[in-house]
Amino acid sequence: MSDAGPILEVKDLRVHYGAIEALRGISLEVSDGQVVALIGANGAGKTTTLRAVSRMLRPSGGQVRFRGEDVTRLPSHAVVARGMAHAPEGRGIFLNLSVRENLDLGAYLRRDRAGIASDVERAYTLFPILAERRAQVAGTLSGGEQQMLAVARAMMSRPKLMLLDEPSLGLAPQVVERIFGVLREVNASGVALLLVEQNAHKALQLAHRAYVLETGTVVMQGTGRELLASPEVRKAYLGE
Ligand SMILES: Nc1ncnc2c1ncn2[C@@H]1O[C@H](COP(=O)(O)OP(=O)(O)OP(=O)(O)O)[C@@H](O)[C@H]1O
Numbered sequence: 001m002s003d004a005g006p007i008l009e010v011k012d013l014r015v016h017y018g019a020i021e022a023l024r025g026i027s028l029e030v031s032d033g034q035v036v037a038l039i040g041a042n043g044a045g046k047t048t049t050l051r052a053v054s055r056m057l058r059p060s061g062g063q064v065r066f067r068g069e070d071v072t073r074l075p076s077h078a079v080v081a082r083g084m085a086h087a088p089e090g091r092g093i094f095l096n097l098s099v100r101e102n103l104d105l106g107a108y109l110r111r112d113r114a115g116i117a118s119d120v121e122r123a124y125t126l127f128p129i130l131a132e133r134r135a136q137v138a139g140t141l142s143g144g145e146q147q148m149l150a151v152a153r154a155m156m157s158r159p160k161l162m163l164l165d166e167p168s169l170g171l172a173p174q175v176v177e178r179i180f181g182v183l184r185e186v187n188a189s190g191v192a193l194l195l196v197e198q199n200a201h202k203a204l205q206l207a208h209r210a211y212v213l214e215t216g217t218v219v220m221q222g223t224g225r226e227l228l229a230s231p232e233v234r235k236a237y238l239g240e
């Protein structure tokens with residue numbers, strides 16, 4: 001795979017929940033090292049897309065290629081092992097384990113103890129509040145602290161691609177700034193991001209490319225800048 005090639009290629013992805021077709025053939029690409037945003041109304045299929053890409057659920061059709069390999073039928077741990085991490089909607093952290101234990105679990109497939117320890121320190125540098133709270137059980141963290149832990153935990157597998165499902169949901173403005181600042185830094189270190197966000201403005205500012213989803217299909221795509229300038233996007237997703 002060349003450096004600028006796609007790290008993720010999703011082709012005609014379909015997902016059914018019983019009789020309901022939640023994804024009706026989604027195609028998208030993430031180039032290596034890029035930030036791609038998925039925006040769209042509630043129920044459009046953003047979370048379902050991330051879950052199907054990371055193999056948390058089984059698509060009923062279509063293909064997911066990651067780093068040039070068809071991973072559509074692999075179990076999710078095998079996809080993690082290949083360098084994809086998913087910080088899911090609702091955070092997906094272990095509420096009865098400590099901050100430190102959650103971070104260690106993010107590295108569960110790694111055996112390099114020294115590297116893990118230095119990545120824990122890096123997480124504490126990016127999110128100093130997590131360092132202060134390292135021994136506290138995650139369930140007693142504030143919502144914003146839990147969100148930071150979810151992002152920090154996803155980084156612990158040293159991913160090449162991170163899937164992030166609404167990392168800024170419900171957070172105070174300064175915490176949103178902090179999270180986006182960290183995402184920018186993570187991306188600058190060479191990690192590609194596929195980012196689902198209700199905060200369309202911030203997501204499109206960060207994103208190289210973006211896709212707009214409506215009822216399980218891609219209805220618009222372009223660079224972050226193009227979508228920020230689009231009258232339809234401004235009206236529907238930027239509250240103008
Ligand atoms: N487990 C499930 N069983 C049945 N239907 C589901 C299930 N999960 C999601 N759906 C439906 O699939 C559609 C897409 O849901 P999804 O969670 O992907 O939307 P979303 O774009 O992430 O929305 P939001 O912005 O509200 O998080 C919705 O209509 C939802 O009701």
Ligand SMILES: [Mg+2]
Nearest residue numbers: 046047048089
């Ligand atoms: Mg969702």
